[in-house]
Amino acid sequence: MTALRLAGALAAAAACLSAGAFAQVGAQAPQAQVKMRAKADVACRPTSTALHYDCTIRLTNARTGEPLGGVTLTVGADMPSMPMMHSVRPVAAPPEPESGSYRARLALEMHGDWALQLNLSGPLRDRVVAIVRFEPGRAESRPGG
Amino acid sequence: MFEVSDIVATYGKIEALKGVSLKVESGKITCLLGPNGAGKTTLMMTIAGILQPRRGAIRLDGMDLAGLSPARIVSRGVALVPENRLVFPQMSVRENLLAGAYQRRDRAGIDSDIDRMYARFPRLKERREQMAGTLSGGEQQMLAVARALMSRPRLLLMDEPSLGLAPLIVAEIFEIIAELNRDGTTIFLVEQNAHMALKVAHQFFLMEQGRITFSGTPGQLAEDEVIQRAYLGSRRAAG
Amino acid sequence: MDDYLVGVLSNIGIVSFIALSAWLLLLTGEISFGQQAFFAIGAYAAGIATALWGWPLGAALGWSAAIAGGAAVLVGVPTLRLHGLYFAIATLGFAEMVRLLFEQFHYRVMIDGELVGPNGSDGFRGIRYIFENDVGSLQFLALIYLLLAAALAGFMLLERSRLGVAFRMIGEDDTLAALNGLAVARLKILAAGLAGALAGLGGGLYAHLTTYVEPRVFDVMLGVHSLAYGLIGGLGTALGPLLGVVIDIGLLESVRAFAGYRMIVFGGLVAVLLIVRPRGLLDEALVHRIGRLFVRAPPAGP
Ligand SMILES: Nc1ncnc2c1ncn2[C@@H]1O[C@H](COP(=O)(O)OP(=O)(O)OP(=O)(O)O)[C@@H](O)[C@H]1O
Ligand SMILES: [Mg+2]
Numbered sequence: 001m002t003a004l005r006l007a008g009a010l011a012a013a014a015a016c017l018s019a020g021a022f023a024q025v026g027a028q029a030p031q032a033q034v035k036m037r038a039k040a041d042v043a044c045r046p047t048s049t050a051l052h053y054d055c056t057i058r059l060t061n062a063r064t065g066e067p068l069g070g071v072t073l074t075v076g077a078d079m080p081s082m083p084m085m086h087s088v089r090p091v092a093a094p095p096e097p098e099s100g101s102y103r104a105r106l107a108l109e110m111h112g113d114w115a116l117q118l119n120l121s122g123p124l125r126d127r128v129v130a131i132v133r134f135e136p137g138r139a140e141s142r143p144g145g
Numbered sequence: 146m147f148e149v150s151d152i153v154a155t156y157g158k159i160e161a162l163k164g165v166s167l168k169v170e171s172g173k174i175t176c177l178l179g180p181n182g183a184g185k186t187t188l189m190m191t192i193a194g195i196l197q198p199r200r201g202a203i204r205l206d207g208m209d210l211a212g213l214s215p216a217r218i219v220s221r222g223v224a225l226v227p228e229n230r231l232v233f234p235q236m237s238v239r240e241n242l243l244a245g246a247y248q249r250r251d252r253a254g255i256d257s258d259i260d261r262m263y264a265r266f267p268r269l270k271e272r273r274e275q276m277a278g279t280l281s282g283g284e285q286q287m288l289a290v291a292r293a294l295m296s297r298p299r300l301l302l303m304d305e306p307s308l309g310l311a312p313l314i315v316a317e318i319f320e321i322i323a324e325l326n327r328d329g330t331t332i333f334l335v336e337q338n339a340h341m342a343l344k345v346a347h348q349f350f351l352m353e354q355g356r357i358t359f360s361g362t363p364g365q366l367a368e369d370e371v372i373q374r375a376y377l378g379s380r381r382a383a384g
Numbered sequence: 385m386d387d388y389l390v391g392v393l394s395n396i397g398i399v400s401f402i403a404l405s406a407w408l409l410l411l412t413g414e415i416s417f418g419q420q421a422f423f424a425i426g427a428y429a430a431g432i433a434t435a436l437w438g439w440p441l442g443a444a445l446g447w448s449a450a451i452a453g454g455a456a457v458l459v460g461v462p463t464l465r466l467h468g469l470y471f472a473i474a475t476l477g478f479a480e481m482v483r484l485l486f487e488q489f490h491y492r493v494m495i496d497g498e499l500v501g502p503n504g505s506d507g508f509r510g511i512r513y514i515f516e517n518d519v520g521s522l523q524f525l526a527l528i529y530l531l532l533a534a535a536l537a538g539f540m541l542l543e544r545s546r547l548g549v550a551f552r553m554i555g556e557d558d559t560l561a562a563l564n565g566l567a568v569a570r571l572k573i574l575a576a577g578l579a580g581a582l583a584g585l586g587g588g589l590y591a592h593l594t595t596y597v598e599p600r601v602f603d604v605m606l607g608v609h610s611l612a613y614g615l616i617g618g619l620g621t622a623l624g625p626l627l628g629v630v631i632d633i634g635l636l637e638s639v640r641a642f643a644g645y646r647m648i649v650f651g652g653l654v655a656v657l658l659i660v661r662p663r664g665l666l667d668e669a670l671v672h673r674i675g676r677l678f679v680r681a682p683p684a685g686p
Contacts, residue, residue: 035516037496063497074387080507080600083590084395084633085609085646089388109646115596119387126515129596131507142506193563219565227563233556235619235668244553247546248565274676276669296565 037062038071040118042130044106044139051109053139055132057093057102057118067100072122075104077114080131090119111135113142146171147300147331152201152211154184154191161187163355164201169300169348171206174322174332176342178375179352185335186228188352189304193225194218205300220248224298228305228335231289234278238269241277241288245295255295262291265321283314290321294330301325303334307341319345339372351375390521394593396633397528399613401586402606403625404535407614408579412572413555414464417607418475419583421459421482422452424602426584427591428486428502431511434592436493436501441513445531445588452584453577460576464569479607486599507598511591528589535582539622551575555619583610612654618664620671627665 039062044055055075059068076090093104108114113133120126131142147169154162161184169175179185190196192203194215203210210218224245232241242262246255263270266287272280277288286306293301306322307315319341326332326345336342343349343363351359351374359366359374405419426448433444463474492501495510502508514524542548550571553561562568591597613628631653636646661667 037512076388076391080598081603082605082647083594083601084399087391087395090391113600115594117594125518126512127595129509129594131598195559195562214567215562216565216567219563225563227560230557230560233553233560235556235663236552237672240549244549244561244564247550247553274672276672292564 036124036126038068038118038120038124038126038128040128040130042116042118042132042141044132044134044141046137046139047105050136051107051111051134053106053108053134055093055104055106055116055139056096057104059100059102059118059120059128067098068120068124069095069099070122071120071124073102073104074119074121075106076117076119077106077108078117079110080113080115088114090117093118108134146204146206147333148202148204149188149192150202150204152188152191152203153199154187154196155199156187161355162191162198165352165355165357166201167350167357167360169331169333171299171331172326172329173347174326174334174345176346176349177333177335177352178337178339178342178349178371180374180376181337182354183352184355185352186304187355189225189227189302189335192218192302193223193227216248219296222297222299223302224293224296224300225302226286226289226293226304226306228308231285232277232280232292234276236277237274238277238280238288239273241292242269242295245292248296258295258297262294265324266291283310283317286310286314286318287321290318290325294325298330300331300333303332305335305337307336307338315341337375339375340368343368343371387521390525392633394521394525394528396629397525397532398586398590398593399610399629399633400532400626401535401589402583402610403613403617403629404539404622405579405583405586406607406610407617407619407622407625408551408575408582410611410614410619411555412551412575413558414572414576415468415472415611416475416579417472417604417611418477418479419579419610420602420604420607421475421479422456422580422583423587423590423606424479424482424486424597424599425455426452426587427597427602428489428508428587429584430588431508431591431597432491432501434513435508435511436491436495441517441519441592444513444592445585448588449581449585452587453581456580456583457573457577459580460573464572464576476604476607479602479604483599483602486602505599507596508591509596511595511597513592515595524593528593531585531589535585536622536626543622547571547574612650615664616654616657618661618666618670620664620666620668624664624666 039060041058042055044053047054057073059071060066061068073093074090075093076088078084078087088106088108091104091106093102095102111134113131116130116132118128118130133140150166152162152165153160165188177185187196191198194213198211201211205221205223208221210221233244242259249255268284269288269291272284277285280288306318315338322332323345334342346363348362350357402419402423406416409416429451430444430448433439433447434441459478463471466474487505489502490504492499492503500510550566553564553566554568554571558568613632614625616631617624617626617628632650636650
């Protein structure tokens, strides 16, 4: 009985603490305006070095379909089957001449499915995740990624 | 008065207790003797609520204990010093004593009881911050008794307190048992050491193959017969 | 702060929740290979709440903890009757079942011209609360650690409380605990519920950090790691599992010296530690000794 009461008190204390934290986050987050959102197409090619891949990323405005130029893009990766481990240190993906196109060279630890994290900053802050299967000599993006 | 009547307990199809009845008088030391596998531990575990009896009644001063959870049975004033699993090894001596007082709320009373335990068991006091698992066998047995007493039981059950201990320590443990009883605790004790048991007991029972086969006072049966039946069972004794 | 560092610290914080969850069960003597199921339930619940229902983050996280805790209680009632290996296998089976269910779970809603929501094995993307609401990555990191600090504070209180002592007693010997008057079954279910809620909260944070979850994320790998963290770090204090996480993600992962061999190094480390220090680096004896340095006990009388 007291055990349950004590647990209740603990839960309440935790709730109060977290409520405080959220109040702060919430205060800075007025009801979201309809914000711009990015969409990405990723195509990767193997290079002459094993486990190194060249990826071309095409960013578009998800709503209008227009190319998204001028953002700062970094690409990180981890393996969905081992979340938060084996993650690849994000690399910068500089823009290509073609607007909305960026290129990154990834050095992976092993073959298999990777979740590429495309982190956009600058005029648009966003994160898009693309699932790509990397195999020796080829790489294939999952549709919808 | 503590009373068990017609208790049947089973492990699967094996009937370990086949209708056990006995009485333990308040303020006395009652002893249960019997050969290995007679069902003594099973009876203790059933009284404590760890095992549920198939049939029968367990009464302490008129309260029915059969079917209650172990926690409820502790709150009715019964404490068991079990066989072989004596202490919480990764907890200190002091924490083990506090564990025995788990259901109590009177801080001051608990503290003074811990002091009383330290006075009665000076070796526990010396080792109060030691992990219980690193105590010697005899010390662990003493800690187990002290821990059981921390719940201030009206009935203290002990399952083979002399198990695996050197004769000197056994004598010490029985000295403590007699002392506890002089202070008013009712004790119901399982023993293999018939000699020691008959020395302290006011009343004793023999159990063989899940049945009570004798009840009386220590004077009523010659010690060597008790010993023979307690160690070997009556079939051999008769044959 | 460097983005990579923020990322690693965020991961350490989030994994700590599920490590604490597995550790809490270890404390009560149960080995669970299935805490990733509650992490998954929390992740999907929180993601659905913000992305599909438009809830604020705080409410979504509370909901993720509540629903995962509730699920843990429901699973705990039948499974906690099992002991040892049987319980471990039951948790593993349950977690795999949950993962397979999420592979079949489709719940998509048209939001802002796009279908959003869990889409079976293709995952659940677009949990974009922190981007929609301009929560910076540092701010989110602060939120993770604030909640983690609250959880740790809870554990510190717990360790000093009757309930904490009760969990330890059950963990060491549940029969002996019952003989001391503990309502063992109820306490175990309570522990399972608290552990589920912790994992669920971690899952809720995870979904919002990555913006994307899929069933594969909640594979048994995650459960084994969370369990290993407590075993490495030690059973003596709630800081144990955190130490385990820091050793694994903070050192092995971030130093990168072992690259693809990291898992092997990690497995070896666990094996060696289990032999050398079976109850972990910060085990009860060590914690007790350290505690005694701070609490001056009255000298033993003459
Ligand atoms: N968990 C169990 N499952 C099946 N049978 C059991 C179990 N525990 C005890 N038994 C059986 O029940 C009978 C009684 O056992 P119990 O432990 O009560 O004997 P005991 O009188 O305490 O013996 P000892 O003096 O050796 O401690 C034995 O035949 C034993 O094999
Ligand atoms: Mg026995």
